[in-house]
Amino acid sequence: xxxxxxxxxxxxxxxxVIGSGISGGWAAKELCEKGLKTLVLERGxxxxxxxxxxxxxxxxxxxxxxxxxxxxxxxxxxPKQSRTGYTVRESSKHWFVKDSEHPYQETKRFDWxxxxxxxxxxxxxxxHSYRFSDLDFEANMRDGHGVDWPIRYADIDPWYTYAEGYAxxxxxxxxxxxxxxxxxxxxxxxxxxxxxxxxxxxxxxGGRVVTMGRTANxxxxxxxxxxxxxxxxxxxxxxxxxxxxxxxxxxxxxxxTGNLTLRPDSIVTSIIYDKEQRKAVGVNVIDRExxxxxxxNAKVIFCCASAVASTSILMNxxxxxxxxxxxxxxxxxxxxxxxxxxxxxASGDYDGFADQYYYGRKPTGFYIPRFRNVDxxxxxxxxxxxxxxxxxxxxxxxxSAVAEMGFGASLKEKIVEPGPWRMGMTxxxxxxxxxxNKMTLDYENTDKWGQPTVIFDAEFKENEMAMxxxxxxxxAEMLEAAGFKNVQTYDAGSWPGLGIHEMGTARMGRDPxxxxxxxxxxxxxxxxxxxxxxxxxxxxxxxxxxxTYMALTARAADHAVNELKKxxx
Ligand SMILES: Cc1cc2nc3c(=O)[nH]c(=O)nc-3n(C[C@H](O)[C@H](O)[C@H](O)COP(=O)(O)OP(=O)(O)OC[C@H]3O[C@@H](n4cnc5c(N)ncnc54)[C@H](O)[C@@H]3O)c2cc1C
Ligand code: SF4
Numbered sequence: 252x253x254x255x256x257x258x259x260x261x262x263x264x265x266x267x268v269i270g271s272g273i274s275g276g277w278a279a280k281e282l283c284e285k286g287l288k289t290l291v292l293e294r295g296x297x298x299x300x301x302x303x304x305x306x307x308x309x310x311x312x313x314x315x316x317x318x319x320x321x322x323x324x325x326x327x328x329x330p331k332q333s334r335t336g337y338t339v340r341e342s343s344k345h346w347f348v349k350d351s352e353h354p355y356q357e358t359k360r361f362d363w364x365x366x367x368x369x370x371x372x373x374x375x376x377x378x379h380s381y382r383f384s385d386l387d388f389e390a391n392m393r394d395g396h397g398v399d400w401p402i403r404y405a406d407i408d409p410w411y412t413y414a415e416g417y418a419x420x421x422x423x424x425x426x427x428x429x430x431x432x433x434x435x436x437x438x439x440x441x442x443x444x445x446x447x448x449x450x451x452x453x454x455x456x457g458g459r460v461v462t463m464g465r466t467a468n469x470x471x472x473x474x475x476x477x478x479x480x481x482x483x484x485x486x487x488x489x490x491x492x493x494x495x496x497x498x499x500x501x502x503x504x505x506x507x508t509g510n511l512t513l514r515p516d517s518i519v520t521s522i523i524y525d526k527e528q529r530k531a532v533g534v535n536v537i538d539r540e541x542x543x544x545x546x547x548n549a550k551v552i553f554c555c556a557s558a559v560a561s562t563s564i565l566m567n568x569x570x571x572x573x574x575x576x577x578x579x580x581x582x583x584x585x586x587x588x589x590x591x592x593x594x595x596x597a598s599g600d601y602d603g604f605a606d607q608y609y610y611g612r613k614p615t616g617f618y619i620p621r622f623r624n625v626d627x628x629x630x631x632x633x634x635x636x637x638x639x640x641x642x643x644x645x646x647x648x649x650x651s652a653v654a655e656m657g658f659g660a661s662l663k664e665k666i667v668e669p670g671p672w673r674m675g676m677t678x679x680x681x682x683x684x685x686x687x688n689k690m691t692l693d694y695e696n697t698d699k700w701g702q703p704t705v706i707f708d709a710e711f712k713e714n715e716m717a718m719x720x721x722x723x724x725x726x727a728e729m730l731e732a733a734g735f736k737n738v739q740t741y742d743a744g745s746w747p748g749l750g751i752h753e754m755g756t757a758r759m760g761r762d763p764x765x766x767x768x769x770x771x772x773x774x775x776x777x778x779x780x781x782x783x784x785x786x787x788x789x790x791x792x793x794x795x796x797x798x799t800y801m802a803l804t805a806r807a808a809d810h811a812v813n814e815l816k817k818x819x820x
Contacts, residue, residue, distance in 0.1 A: 264290040264512070266811070267534055267549040269519045269564065272371020274784040274800045275555035276497025276505075277414070281808035282553070283510035287815075290547055291505075292517040292536060294556075295367030298374070300498040304488030306342040314341040327351060334362045334749060338375070343486045346375045354704055356693060361707030362748035363559060369515050371557065372751070373496040375486050378466040379618070379641065380420045381794035382411050382431045386625060390681075391790050394635045397587060397684035398760045400789045401770035404431065410802035418495040418801065419473040422465030430462075430620035430639075430794070436470045438463040442609040444601055444644035444672050445617050451733035452619070458629060459622045459729070464615035464641060467495035476500065481611025494614075516540050520702055522552060522568040522577055522780060530779045530820070531577070537700050551779045551811050551820055555804065558588075558785035559690055559705055562756040565767075565774070565782070566692050567703065578757055578767040578774045578782075585691055587684040587758050588709045589791040591750035595719050595742040596640060597726035598675035599735030608646065608669055616643025619676070619729075621793050623721070634717040636683070638793050640726060642676025674735065678722035681793040683714050684755055688747070709747045752796050757786035772807040779820040783807045 265287035268278045275291060282289045297303075311317050318340045325333045328349040333339040338347055348365045355363055366372045385404040392399040408431070415434040424432035441449060441463060449461035468479040469492075476492035476499055485494050492499035505511040516539040523533045523546065533548035554561040562585055566576040578584045623629055623637040647670025688709035696704050723740035730738045747753075760766020763775035768787050774780040783804040785796060814820045 262546065263548040264288045265549060265815070266290070266551045266553065267292060267547055268553045268555055269534065270294075270371060270554075270556035270560070270784070271369050271497055271502065271513065272555065272557060272784075273373045273376070273497065273797050274557075274804045275371065275553070276373060276501030277801050277804040278553040278555050278783060278808055279505040279511060280501040281805050282812070283505040283508040285808065285812040286510065287812065288510050289505065289512070290549065291502075291511065291513045292519050292534065292547065293369050293513065293515045294518040294539060295369065295371075295515060297515040298369040298498055300492070300503070301490045304490055305345070306487045307484065307490050309342060316341060318342050320344055331362060332364060334746075335364060335751075338364065338486070342484075343375065346486070346488075352699065354696075354698060356696065356704060356706040358706060358708035359710050360746045361709055362746055363705070363707070363753070364748065364751045365557070369502070369513065370496055370498040374488050374498065376797060377795070378468060378485065378494050378615070379795040380415070380418070380465050380467050380798040381618075382433060383407070383792045383794065383799055384429050384431050386429045387790060387792035390636060390792075391684070396635070397790055398758065398762070398765050401759050401761045401766075406770070407799070407802050407806065410806040411798065414798060414801040414805055417474065418467050418500065419469045419476070420465055420467050420495075420798070421463070421470040423462050425460050425462050425620070427460060427620055429625045433465065435465065436473065439468070439470060439613055439615060441617065442613075442644055443604045443607045444674060447604075448644065448674065448729075448733050449617070452729050455732040456622075456729065458625070459619060461617050461619055464618045466615040468614050469493050474500065479614065481613055483612035483614045485614050518700055518702070519556065519564055520567060521564060524568065524570045524572055524577060524777060526570070526572050531777050537702075539700070542700065550815060551781070553804075553808070553811075554780065554782040554786070555784050558753045558756055558788075561782050561784055561786045562690065563692060563703070563705055565757060573776065577777050577780060580776055581764055581767055583686070583758060583765060584767050585756050586686050586689045587755040588688045588690055588707070588747070588753065589682045589684055589755040589788065590747045591679045591752050591791060591793065592682055592711050592715050592719070592745040593677055593679045593750055594745045595723045595740075596642070596675065596677040597723060597730055597738055597740045598673065599730040599738035601644070601672040601674065601735050604672055616641060631721070633721075634714050636681035636714070636718075636793065638678040638680035638718060638722050640676040640678050642674060644672060644674040646670055646672055674730065676726050678726065679750065679793055679795070680715065680718050680722060682711060682747075682791050684758070684790055685712065688755075690756060707747070711745065711747065752785070752791070754785040754788040754791050754796060757782050758789045759787050760789060771810045772803060778814075781807045781811060
């Protein structure tokens with residue numbers, strides 16, 4: 252890709268996109284395809300699709316410490332990134348930032364999981380992709396938390412269809428109002444235990460549905476990408492392009508137009524506002540490697556650096572006109588920080604199906620859509636909103652045989668026999684938009700590029716806590732009704748950030764006095780700045796949010812191009 256680092260004149264584009272992750276990739280594709288000369292500024296290193304997936308085909312024994320990262324290294328470089336327990340491994344750690352290089356502060360614990368490189372977290376994401384429904388878009392208005400979304404399902408429905416169609420999401424249409432159907436590729440198949448579970452839940456619990464997880468893994472060749480090979484190594488990057496990422500899909504599409512300039516190693520520090528023209532005219536950038544400061548100009552700017560980073564850039568964009576930053580006049584910039592809470596559910600063993608197995612390593616399991624507070628009959632006394640489950644059934648592997656300390660021929664035989672069937676599930680639940688859950692910037696403690704660091708001050712509160720026992724118990728009752736043995740509930744605790752769905756901090760709304768963005772994702776005060784990543788979210792719903800960022804980004808890009816044509820920006 253063409254890298255531009257020349258003089259001022261050449262630093263002027265039609266559009267600038269900050270960040271190249273899920274939202275930035277979509278903004279780049281849409282703006283370039285609509286004819287805008289677009290500069291994508293990405294703070295991290297270049298990642299070339301396929302070539303740079305350096306661990307994609309490695310087996311565990313090819314890593315000197317198998318896949319375990321040495322504890323000293325974790326302590327020195329990844330004390331926060333390792334809090335997930337599954338991301339900082341020898342096969343995937345290179346996709347996560349080093350906390351030692353990218354510090355942040357926690358008034359209360361916040362697990363900020365990041366990847367700074369071309370493609371952002373589109374390389375490491377879990378790919379679950381669900382639509383919000385009107386139950387979600389109307390939630391704030393109905394129960395009085397936060398402010399009302401300025402859009403409804405009908406506004407975004409065609410953009411979901413468009414985003415799903417391009418990205419390639421597989422799934423089953425179930426006709427549920429709380430989890431709208433989509434434009435899906437054929438679903439992955441349930442294994443025999445998951446199928447049995449789906450049937451038993453339908454038989455025993457009216458209103459509950461076990462459906463196949465809707466993920467952005469291709470079940471057939473799609474848009475020049477090759478279908479998933481069932482290896483379950485997606486977090487390493489996929490050489491087949493078998494799942495949706497910026498690197499495999501949107502950035503190549505943008506590049507194919509001839510309108511894309513991608514500049515890696517470019518840390519955007521602030522947006523430049525021109526008081527005379529009453530609009531943003533460009534961005535300030537520091538080169539990550541050389542520390543050189545530079546300026547790039549454009550007619551329209553898309554903030555897609557992820558929720559916390561985009562809000563940091565807005566906060567840091569101080570001028571006479573906006574002394575507290577762009578978008579700060581409402582007093583809501585940095586507030587209403589949300590995530591999902593999870594890590595509670597249940598598991599159990601199943602006797603039976605001993606003669607059955609499954610094909611490959613399917614990179615997803617089942618999904619149980621929200622069934623609480625969806626109508627009068629399912630209304631709860633203790634809490635508002637709800638949760639869904641992600642889970643799966645599998646047979647225990649050879650590792651269970653090792654626990655028995657066998658040896659010789661009997662051990663060999665045991666190792667090749669699949670173990671018993673087990674099933675587990677964890678709930679993902681909605682968090683309310685609390686004004687007091689916030690991020691701010693610390694200008695005293697700066698990073699190695701002299702930029703302010705983020706301070707998090709957010710927590711889960713009564714409503715979230717009241718939900719958690721139900722999240723565990725409802726899982727257990729479904730497993731029991733389906734004939735599972737040794738059913739056990741668990742609650743491993745959840746902290747904001749750990750769901751890796753950080754949202755809010757520059758919310759959309761109808762009123763500039765109580766929100767940062769309007770219904771087209773434009774900053775109320777500076778309409779040629781669009782924020783289309785998780786920062787824009789007015790509520791969190793309980794479903795994984797990235798599909799909504801894709802749809803909102805495509806919708807906003809369409810709006811921006813139309814406004815430019817009308818000379819409104
Ligand atoms: C392990 C894991 C599992 C996940 N599973 C799911 C899932 O199943 N479903 C789901 O919906 N979501 C999931 N997510 C979350 C999903 O990855 C994010 O919601 C999504 O990537 C957000 O898109 P984004 O474009 O806003 O941010 P990102 O994808 O994070 O991209 C932001 C980009 O901006 C760059 N950037 C940041 N600051 C600057 C700056 N100042 N200047 C220039 N560039 C900058 C970053 O380097 C990065 O490349 C998961 C995430 C992880 C890590
Ligand atoms: S499981 Fe499928 S999508 Fe994931 S890395 Fe393997 S082939 Fe690619």
